[in-house]
């Protein structure tokens with residue numbers, strides 16, 4: 001199987017679609033047209049490529065993690081998205097969307113952010129392109145990711161608190177959508193994951209496909225033309241996972257998405273409609289969306305991108321939960337054995353390996369090291385009580 | 387077949403009047419049904435009943451707060467429908483909620499539950515035309531009138547498709563934005579009313595950003611009437627009681643009748 005284009009109505013199997021207020025339908029349709037056109041335009045691809053190389057620092061390296069592998073009894077390769085400019089994979093998508101927004105004549109971008117990584121990346125791209133930038137962030141996340149709030153402000157973005165509901169990522173998405181409804185004529189909504197209405201899940205995955213494409217080549221070099229046995233990534237909305245899976249969906253590699261136990265949308269497998277698409281969604285018996293609970297702000301989301309729901313339903317990928325405790329453990333282990341402090345989000349992928357030690361013994365595992373942990377150090381000081 | 391919502395609105399229009407559709411958050415306060423009845427007596431033609439959803443992306447702070455309060459008090463779609471089933475309101479009602487509430491219950495079951503509770507219409511603001519098929523089928527089957535929204539951003543060739551699918555009335559979105567009271571009526575309100583009137587004979591009501599009797603009169607010079615949400619709900623949040631809320635609705639009624 002490959003990760004191909006969605007249907008004309010923006011569907012991956014039963015999932016996806018364009019469930020937005022009428023006000024936004026023309027904007028989504030326009031974005032779909034603009035993205036198709038740009039993605040097929042060699043000049044656009046060349047400009048984005050150039051930015052990814054000279055600004056974001058791509059290609060990101062593939063690092064073999066000998067000591068961690070020894071510790072966990074398997075062969076571990078990190079795709080080093082943590083080494084990108086701004087510290088995570090998020091920059092791939094944001095540069096693509098900002099370039100597209102500029103091409104569409106938009107002068108402002110609005111974004112939501114959880115951990116702040118997507119917000120920082122958006123603020124960065126806005127600074128680079130001379131655009132205005134408004135970022136919504138839940139009040140709870142503003143508190144636990146103070147450093148990123150300040151970074152966004154330094155970069156010239158306006159950070160607005162999402163004070164409703166759980167005051168985390170889901171509420172920041174609500175606020176960003178409300179803002180977009182009000183400012184749709186000159187504003188592009190720079191959505192930070194493979195979620196939302198069509199064309200976002202598809203477009204964001206395509207902007208991150210570079211992760212998987214590079215890794216496929218790098219793995220082939222390292223593994224004598226082979227592919228890893230497993231490709232593992234953490235999943236909030238699922239953008240870093242979609243990007244790396246896209247490079248391996250047509251191989252025999254097992255695709256694994258590590259979900260936070262308190263935000264395991266696929267684990268519960270109940271379909272729902274929120275934030276523009278139909279996908280698996282944590283909800284109560286009446287369809288009210290539940291609040292996710294995760295140590296990692298970037299994964300604190302009750303839904304998952306629709307293509308992941310499809311990959312899960314079709315059996316091509318597995319999505320499995322790891323607990324906050326397992327994540328804290330993995331966070332420390334990786335720091336100690338590899339000299340790489342992972343983002344708490346990325347540590348979920350490592351926690352999955354540690355948890356599944358028996359299953360993966362002796363196997364080769366490619367991990368998407370989606371971001372670096374600098375932003376989490378404050379929080380971890382509290383957690384670890386040092 | 388013309389449903390109860392459209393029939394009630396047409397009766398008002400045919401008698402030379404302008405339609406008034408207030409929005410009441412379902413389950414907000416123990417006396418919410420009294421409020422609904424009082425509002426009906428004060429001159430509402432149809433009453434929109436908000437069924438709270440956890441993530442109301444089309445709603446501003448006032449209706450969000452009303453949602454949250456109702457949800458915290460344990461209100462569910464079922465409690466609202468149970469309340470409505472036994473209420474003698476006197477005018478038709480239309481439930482406004484978000485797609486997931488209906489989807490989660492199952493479109494068919496939800497549509498049938500509305501009908502069984504005596505609810506005539508339904509508005510699902512995050513189910514646009516393109517995604518409407520499955521719901522529309524279930525709603526038509528159950529005899530529930532699905533009101534369609536039309537926004538200022540819609541290109542001309544989209545409006546005929548929207549009004550074609552609309553039952554009950556066509557809901558013109560008065561501005562680029564979410565629900566909430568604004569200090570002045572946006573120019574887009576009159577504009578969307580005019581654009582819709584030129585493509586349909588169905589009742590055209592404008593809502594979102596219509597918050598004062600004066601604004602209602604202004605837009606109704608072109609539209610067949612208005613939907614008034616946040617201004618009414620704010621009264622409920624302020625604990626004005628059924629009479630207090632009805633008094634505001636009465637002011638809208640009087641202003642529309644005098645104009």
Ligand SMILES: Cc1ncc(COP(=O)(O)O)c(C=O)c1O
Nearest residue numbers: 117193236237238239240298371
């Ligand atoms: C480093 C890192 N990884 C992963 C994520 C989760 O996003 P996604 O599931 O879209 O990859 C975030 C989100 O903030 C992040 O900062």
